[in-house]
Amino acid sequence: MSGNSYPIGLSSQTALKKIKEKCVGQLKLGDEDIGELKDEEILNIFTKGFDFVGSYSEINLNNNNVVVRIRDIRTICVLHLLKCEQRGLIKKELKGRYPIFLCDWMDHSKSIKQHIFKGLVWFVHEEKIFNCLTKNQWNFVMKPLLFLKGMKLKNTNFLGNFPDNTEAAEYTGQQKGIMFKKCKKSFKLRDDLEFFFVPKYGSGDHSYLSKCNGNSCGGKFRYSYFIY
Numbered sequence: 257m258s259g260n261s262y263p264i265g266l267s268s269q270t271a272l273k274k275i276k277e278k279c280v281g282q283l284k285l286g287d288e289d290i291g292e293l294k295d296e297e298i299l300n301i302f303t304k305g306f307d308f309v310g311s312y313s314e315i316n317l318n319n320n321n322v323v324v325r326i327r328d329i330r331t332i333c334v335l336h337l338l339k340c341e342q343r344g345l346i347k348k349e350l351k352g353r354y355p356i357f358l359c360d361w362m363d364h365s366k367s368i369k370q371h372i373f374k375g376l377v378w379f380v381h382e383e384k385i386f387n388c389l390t391k392n393q394w395n396f397v398m399k400p401l402l403f404l405k406g407m408k409l410k411n412t413n414f415l416g417n418f419p420d421n422t423e424a425a426e427y428t429g430q431q432k433g434i435m436f437k438k439c440k441k442s443f444k445l446r447d448d449l450e451f452f453f454v455p456k457y458g459s460g461d462h463s464y465l466s467k468c469n470g471n472s473c474g475g476k477f478r479y480s481y482f483i484y
Contacts, residue, residue: 281309302338317423324406329435332401351448357456375404
């Protein structure tokens with residue numbers, strides 16, 4: 257024995273209990289969906305230091321059972337906005353109603369031996385809103401936020417090239433469009449300051465992004481973007 261001591265790991269039951277205490281949303285398939293959150297509920301999540309995990313469901317794409325986790329874009333943007341305010345990264349002199357422009361990224365990968373498709377969104381650089389003096393501050397403001405992740409279930413037959421699956425790409429684009437409509441609703445950050453979120457740039461792997469926009473062709477490994 258070396259005499260070194262090591263921490264005892266948590267049991268799966270204890271770990272799940274701790275996660276439930278700090279997370280809001282569906283943790284697993286079959287859990288009740290909390291539905292659309294009101295602004296006071298979003299603020300409560302932030303105040304208590306909880307994590308928002310969104311909804312969790314199983315869908316069928318091209319005869320493959322796929323687990324999909326969706327985190328409402330407006331909710332995660334409001335939570336990130338509150339974190340920026342907490343860090344003093346939003347200019348104190350601002351008053352009125354302002355848009356925060358968003359950029360999104362959609363792609364696929366073969367992580368952990370599973371085929372995954374995902375969607376990210378982040379704030380566009382805007383000096384008139386954000387009070388950032390260092391690179392680290394800007395990196396925090398423009399931190400990518402996961403709004404969708406889909407993974408093929410392990411116990412299903414894998415047929416075809418799932419990462420380039422047109423149905424998966426179209427599904428991602430449809431969900432994004434539904435959530436972007438909710439982003440028009442303002443969030444009152446201060447008594448005299450409100451923000452709403454506006455999609456500006458869409459980006460991603462060329463082939464995958466083309467499929468999201470109804471185009472079945474396009475070469476792999478090329479970055480592309482468009483302006484909404």
